Amino acid sequence: MATQQDPATVGAAPAALPLPVLYGVFLISGFAALVYQVVWQRALFALYGVDIASTTTVVSAFMLGLGVGSWIGGVLAADSRRSALLWFAAFELGIGAFGWVSLPLIHHVGALTAGASGPATFALTFGLVVIPTSMMGATLPLLVSHAVRHLHNVGKSVGMLYFVNTLGSAAAAILTAVVLLRDYGVSHTLRIAVACNAVAGIAILAAWLVARLRGAK
Template sequence: MRAWIYAVFLLSGFAALLYQIVWQRALYAIYGINIESVTMVVTAFMLGLGVGSVAGGIVSKDPKRPALLLFSLVELGIGAFGLVSLQVFHAIGEITLGMTAFATFVVTFLLVLLPTLLMGSTLPLLVSYLVRTQKNVGKSVGSLYFVNTLGSAFASAAAVLFVMKSAGLQGTVRAAACLNLTVSFLAYVAHRRTGAAS
């Protein structure tokens, strides 16, 4: 079961980085690639991940809550947002172009809040699940962080070497969304198996 979870989390990391690359590009096209805009977008992403991490941590506190099922739903949510993300960014971007820098930051943060919140919540959810069975925080965090980041590293290389060239921005987010839906399904299967085993 642990290997199954690692494989699923690797794919999740792969999809997350594809989104990050595409969304940042889309937001730079709207808000500019000057250092102020770049910093704003990067910070908004990070804050979203941080808030998501806390949210995932709070949810994971209750051992009765099924961590794998929640993870499955989170991935489903990320995929669903991913499918419409570029259209949402462009629509909001056009409305907010004339805003001040601070207002633009707030809007950017809100734009990426939902998906990054969901993404940020995945690590605490799976850590809480693994620690319950493994009883070793360092190993759980290290292993999960390893597979998730490895997935992101593969995604970054793949994006450069062929995905962006062959799929473009829209095609890349669609591919990422398909991965999320796959991950969601696999996590759901893991949840059902865990339930059956216990």
């Protein structure tokens, strides 16, 4: 049986990443996630309907994606060969990349499948959002595994990370409704979310590289 090595000791020195940076990045990540949810749900409702069956189906597909992502995040967090932070950065960049092409993709799929009902709506919606929502769902377990190594306290790690991420989402819910969609419309609002993911991913990568270089000296 292979012995498990603490990921904090693997490859680089991710432990050197200050927690406030991590919190700031996760706040931005939560902001982007909720913007996507609002924008994608709007696009999907336009295709598959705003009746209770369609809206619940679309929301459930989102939740299932998050659940799958949480499981993936848990598996990856246990992978001692790769840093949880690198996975996080990759997922943020992946969400942003999907976000960039998401509206044309949804409209294209919608043009082929519009008006589908019941299980077909669920399958189509899930198929469309499973990749980005899984990546979103994976981020919390990944960052918790990292933060616990700093704080040695699960409650504080989960509490702070959940706090900043949900705070970002709350800000997004309010700003999207009050300012962003009104002043910038759907496409530009989506680009703001893409930029947030890019900032989050690049910030973590940069911090990881700096930590690695310092560790090498």
